Amino acid sequence: MANAIELSGINKIYGTAIQTQVLFDIDLAFEEQSFNSIIGQSGSGKSTLMNIMGTLDRPTSGTVMIGGIQTSNMTKNDLAVVRNETIGFIFQFHYLLPEFTALENVLMPYLIKHNKPTAEVRERADELMELVGRSKVKNNKATEMSGGQQQRPALARALIMTPRIILADAPPGNLDSDTTEIIYDILRQVNGQFKTTFIIITHDRKIAEKADRIVEIRDGRISLDVTRPMI
Amino acid sequence: MNAEITDYTAFRAALEAMDKPRCVQLARQLLEANAHDIVGLYTKILAPVLNSMTDSESGHPAAIWREHVRSGIVRTVIECCYPFVLAERAARQTTADKGKVVIVSPTDEFHELGARMGSDFFTLQGYEAIYVGANTPKAELLQGLALEKPAYVVINAVNFYNLFKIKKIVAEIKERLPGQRILASGNAFYHDPELFRQIGALAVIRTPDDIRQLEEEHA
Numbered sequence: 194m195a196n197a198i199e200l201s202g203i204n205k206i207y208g209t210a211i212q213t214q215v216l217f218d219i220d221l222a223f224e225e226q227s228f229n230s231i232i233g234q235s236g237s238g239k240s241t242l243m244n245i246m247g248t249l250d251r252p253t254s255g256t257v258m259i260g261g262i263q264t265s266n267m268t269k270n271d272l273a274v275v276r277n278e279t280i281g282f283i284f285q286f287h288y289l290l291p292e293f294t295a296l297e298n299v300l301m302p303y304l305i306k307h308n309k310p311t312a313e314v315r316e317r318a319d320e321l322m323e324l325v326g327r328s329k330v331k332n333n334k335a336t337e338m339s340g341g342q343q344q345r346p347a348l349a350r351a352l353i354m355t356p357r358i359i360l361a362d363a364p365p366g367n368l369d370s371d372t373t374e375i376i377y378d379i380l381r382q383v384n385g386q387f388k389t390t391f392i393i394i395t396h397d398r399k400i401a402e403k404a405d406r407i408v409e410i411r412d413g414r415i416s417l418d419v420t421r422p423m424i
Numbered sequence: 425m426n427a428e429i430t431d432y433t434a435f436r437a438a439l440e441a442m443d444k445p446r447c448v449q450l451a452r453q454l455l456e457a458n459a460h461d462i463v464g465l466y467t468k469i470l471a472p473v474l475n476s477m478t479d480s481e482s483g484h485p486a487a488i489w490r491e492h493v494r495s496g497i498v499r500t501v502i503e504c505c506y507p508f509v510l511a512e513r514a515a516r517q518t519t520a521d522k523g524k525v526v527i528v529s530p531t532d533e534f535h536e537l538g539a540r541m542g543s544d545f546f547t548l549q550g551y552e553a554i555y556v557g558a559n560t561p562k563a564e565l566l567q568g569l570a571l572e573k574p575a576y577v578v579i580n581a582v583n584f585y586n587l588f589k590i591k592k593i594v595a596e597i598k599e600r601l602p603g604q605r606i607l608a609s610g611n612a613f614y615h616d617p618e619l620f621r622q623i624g625a626l627a628v629i630r631t632p633d634d635i636r637q638l639e640e641e642h643a
């Protein structure tokens with residue numbers, strides 16, 4: 194299987210006057226269609242690494258390939274195109290735009306690019322709401338939903354552009370564990386159905402241990418990288 | 425039909441039916457009749473039967489429940505084999521003179537049948553096997569090792585998430601008890617031949633042969 198994302202020799206130094214190196218010579222590749230989690234203590238460099246993987250931030254040195262495409266020399270605009278067409282971000286599972294309905298929120302990434310959703314896209318939005326088990330409340334305004342209730346429509350929103358890769362940076366202690374398991378099951382289903390590659394930063398053991406591979410970051414380096422044994 | 429296959433089939437049927445008395449009786453009969461030795465019983469019947477059943481039932485709503493009940497039955501069978509383990513060791517004219525071996529699984533590791541079988545392999549091989557079991561906290565392990573001063577400590581993992589924890593435990597054992605020999609075992613290790621090294625262990629133990637090989641290499 195080809196690699197969805199391939200990082201080579203990634204270093205990241207923040208600051209100019211006072212420099213802090215937070216990533217050290219990271220080589221890391223994720224196969225297409227795989228389901229991965231990244232763990233590590235707070236401050237170890239996980240979010241920095243994910244921002245670089247998602248081309249939201251540039252490494253100080255090293256290269257990032259997305260779907261076999263070298264991104265180092267791309268312009269900001271070209272990067273934005275690759276990103277929008279390839280990567281879905283779930284930085285927090287909840288937070289819908291308040292003045293819109295759940296369904297409108299799901300359609301938002303499409304509406305930003307195009308004025309009106311096609312019948313096809315509407316149908317897809319409906320399907321996704323079905324998939325995340327929130328069809329019944331699709332016309333409710335975000336303001337009428339609790340943070341917990343917004344999580345699943347927000348997930349549908351991340352999927353509307355059929356990204357090849359989903360990067361998720363779940364903040365610690367954000368979800369209760371039942372919801373976490375439901376969300377996880379949905380992610381796994383999306384992975385199986387749409388062959389989407391998943392890379393999830395998580396502090397939740399229940400999510401991490403169900404991935405096919407777990408990468409631990411410690412002080413800006415990969416400390417252990419393990420794959421699930423086949424039974 | 426090959427006798428080994430018949431024994432396997434009979435035990436599988438009994439475990440399938442969750443018939444604990446029958447499972448114990450079958451295992452004892454096989455050992456008494458010398459149809460199998462301990463290693464044969466564990467590795468050719470108990471472990472494969474349990475694994476095959478877990479696989480064929482995965483997805484069934486009560487799969488985990490049944491797996492737990494069956495694991496409990498197999499645990500009883502193994503405990504009932506202990507007199508046979510001792511008899512077999514005596515017949516080999518081996519005594520427990522090779523030192524102690526502590527066998528543990530870390531916190532949140534609840535799969536222990538593999539490790540429990542492994543502890544009998546160490547007993548047969550001439551070690552005093554101290555089987556501590558599943559879900560052992562790090563602090564207790566460190567205290568226990570300081571107390572027992574075993575020749576080896578075997579750390580077991582089936583759930584691969586526990587590898588991260590084990591790596592830290594190994595580092596701490598090495599720091600606090602320099603010279604302690606540390607081994608790895610369990611399904612979390614077997615698919616990747618480099619893993620035991622990455623978590624800092626001396627070797628990975630899966631079969632009685634691995635124990636013998638260890639002795640040759642570290643005599």
Ligand SMILES: Nc1ncnc2c1ncn2[C@@H]1O[C@H](COP(=O)(O)OP(=O)(O)O)[C@@H](O)[C@H]1O
Pocket residue numbers: 207208213215233234235236237238239240241242
């Ligand atoms: N924009 C920034 N400028 C300077 N330092 C930063 C910046 N972002 C993160 N850091 C530092 O980099 C280190 C890694 O941060 P981060 O990648 O957010 O870790 P994690 O996601 O694992 O908690 C931390 O010490 C953090 O303080």
Ligand SMILES: [Mg+2]
Pocket residue numbers: 239240241
């Ligand atoms: Mg972070």
